[in-house]
Amino acid sequence: MKCTVRNVFPAPRVTWATEPPTFEDLRPVTRMLADKQGLYMVDSRLRLLKGQSDLVYICKVATPYGGPAWTASLREREIRGTQGRDLTIPCSAPSYLNHPSLEWSFSGGEDPSHILTYDSRSGRSVSTAPWDSHVELDGFRVPFGDGSLRLMDPRHSEHTGSYTCRFSVPYGAHTERTDVTIDGPDGARGRKPRDDPEEVTELHVVKADVMNTQGKQKLLSTSSGFASADSLYFSLESFKGGMSSKKKKKKKKKKKPEG
Template identity: 65%
Template sequence: MSGYEEMKCTVNNVFPAPRVTWETEPPTFESLRPVTRIIPNKMGLYSVDSRLKKLKGLPDIIYICKVTRLYSGQTWTASIRQREIRESPGTDLTVPCAVPSYMNKPSLKWTFSNGEDLSTILTYDSRSENIISSPPWKSHAELDPFKISFGDSSIRLMDPKESEHTGRYTCVLSMPYGTHTERSDIIIGSPVDKNSTKGSPSYLWILGLVVGLLLLSLGGILVYRKLKGRNTEVSKDPEEATELRSAKDGDTK
């Protein structure tokens, strides 16, 4: 079973043609409308391709596909849940994986992919209750065996690094006639303060306005002083001329 924008459930080479049904956990009030194709081959066996569009506004929901044989009533069940988690480097975080209600004591396998290589983090055998961790992950990922008995198969990432631990973590729970997959896209990176980013342009705008007003005020002061200086010179010239004329007039007299 796989899916991104839609969930896909496939079965190959079965007889007779099975019945395919979909449901979610928890249940929703929205009607599920899968598109299912049943194709026979030359050997008289059937292949089934059933697809269901993801429900909007419900990111953390389990999609369950059930394939039932018509004569025996035997049912195979596959389910999937997908999520995205963001965290800062060096901060311990839990990558969740919960056992769905239709499973009882499944085996477990955790894997990691950075887009290129796929590596096994650890495995858990429900019969022997043994946990086997891969050497590269022993100091970075741990599984709590006590929580497993209560249906919690999450792992704890310790001191994650951005370059090493950003990627897809996949938890696969399996038992006879049933498989559940949980995919978590983990993004390790420094948080971005959106408020400070949005506020920076306004602070620059205010600073520019203040500088503009200061320059305008300074320009006004200079113009004022220049005009005042001119007025002073103009006012002094008539006084000096009058005084000279008065002196000449006095000499003439």
């Protein structure tokens, strides 16, 4: 799993946690670089803990001078259902998210398609075709952190895939990705969702108008306590196939014959 923040000043602090807390040492590997403008890019990587599949992984980014922390969290799971039988896909918001908005999307191996959106201000949810007759959300439970989606009369070929719910508030987002396999009516095992080597949960891209004075670029302050020359980018990524690094083989130079 990788947490990335780019184009910020001063140098941010990146910390990891899990929910529920674990006694194991997380041991993230964090690298930080500054560009010519003095803006920082931070790449922090964490290996998933073995044998603990239902953990929420939380990445926090904050300035050394206090202020609100930017928080992204992610949980992944797999569930199985049967064609024609209603199935509830769970989604729960962490306690630190107050009055979040909610979005659901689906990917069956192609580009993600939008399922529905819940607006925390109006308390209303709007679904898109062709999901209208297949999904149901209890809008009264969402403000209390329960954004579970009821999948009605699921079809073996249409509804097997990856379902993503995303709670969001200013400075924070929580994503839950559930791989759902719908078995056929004759007992045929549904195809397993496509195993993407890398999937990205983007928390925020804060755009700011760049001010130029005599050809020089000014740093614009954001309410998070960071300054950004163009945009503050923050993302949390999950590597399903595991993290790997390829080492390039160095070619041995042939020795010139003496004489």
